[in-house]
Amino acid sequence: MRNPWFGRGEPGQAAAVRLFCLPYAGGSASAYRGWPALAPARLEVCPLELPGRGGRIGEPPLTRLRPMADAVAGALAPYADRPYAVFGHSMGGLLAFEVTRTLRRRGLPLPVHLFVSAAAAPDLRRTRPPVHRAPDADVLEELRVLGGTPAELLDDEELMQLMLPTVRADFSVLETYEYRPDRPLPVPLTVFGGTDDPLVPVRDLDGWRDQTSAGARLRIVSGGHFYLHPAAAELMAVIAGAAAVQLAAANDDQEIGA
Template sequence: MPNPWFGRSEPAQGAAFRLFCLPYAGGSAAAYRDWHALAPHDIQICPLELPGRGSRILEPPLTRLPQLSGALAEALAPHLDRPFAVFGHSMGGLLAFELTRTLRRCRRPLPAHLFVSAVAGPDAPRTRPPVHRASDADVVDELRALGGTPRELLEDEELMRLMLPTIRADFSALETYRYRPEPPLPVPLTVLGGTDDPLVPVPGLEGWHRQTDVDAAVRLLPGGHFFLHSAAAGVMAVIAETFGIPAPVTRCL
């Protein structure tokens, strides 16, 4: 039976190295659709589809980060048979971190590297007011403030009505998250941030250093909170450099 966390295509068995990619709040595996063309041949891009979006739009979304990290750990277990890394942007970065801690608690293989992008350290206090129980208009206003949702989508009432339950669930996962201290991870960390990101300034990124007892580095890329899209080639260059792979040549998408 196909694994729904991989959408319509499971990881190829011949892959030498896998990069599991987790989306931001309200996002789907489609956030990484261009990465297959950008990645070096040595890295297999594996976008993960969370419930309630994309090919899983009919499934109820999960509203707590521990639920998501536990379900992901189970779903990925058969695919941890070769070197892998985990990348997550914004909410996906926090989920990538908790997934790695879940894998450690379950005594399963750990990633060779953890990439967290556009998210403050997990023990940083939340500064934005909660919106997961707010009115639809307030949730849409929050999406508009975050800046990652196209205006035409925000103005499409029918589509927003379809997506709001999933967006609320993601906000709920973020806003109810409570960091629980554990020993630092034995996994190297790269923290990516946008030079013009008003939501996660550089000091917030620095808090990730406490979460690993090996190497940690902060890398800044041009752009705001969603530099994941505007600087996608730069993000992939950082990933390739981390593993000592020649920087990929950008191909036509």
């Protein structure tokens, strides 16, 4: 039976390191469709498909972050049998953080690295007006401001009526999130930000340093909130560099066993 969390196929057995990727609000696993070709050998890119989008468009989307984190942690747990990292962009970055916290509470293996992209530090109060209960026109305008949805799609009324429930649910996830203080994660953290991001300015990223006891670094990428797409190769180079130790160890083991 097909695993709905992995629409492109379940993680394989040949990977030395798995990279689980979480989408932004309104996005799907297809946001990472070009990443496998950018990844080095034995680093397997594993985009997750959340309910209410992609191949799961018929499922009701989740509207709160912690139930979403619980569900994603459960989906990842069977594949934590080897080193893995987690990457998330925008909503996906906050989700990646809470998923890692959930895995720690359950006593499960933690990622070797956490990558948070275009997401403000979790303890910062949200300042943008909530839109998840606003009229459709206001939700669409918010999407235009963020800049991640092509204008031709926003102008496609039939498509937008199909997608708006998921977009609203994702905005609800972000707008109802309440940070709960906890001890820092023992996981190295890389935080990405955009030079011209209108939603998450660089100053809103510094607080992530307080969320790890294993070291944090900040990488600024040219672009707006959705630099994720044009800068994919740049992001992958940083990710591969962070995973290099695990990949090298796996290659040494393979040579010894050859």
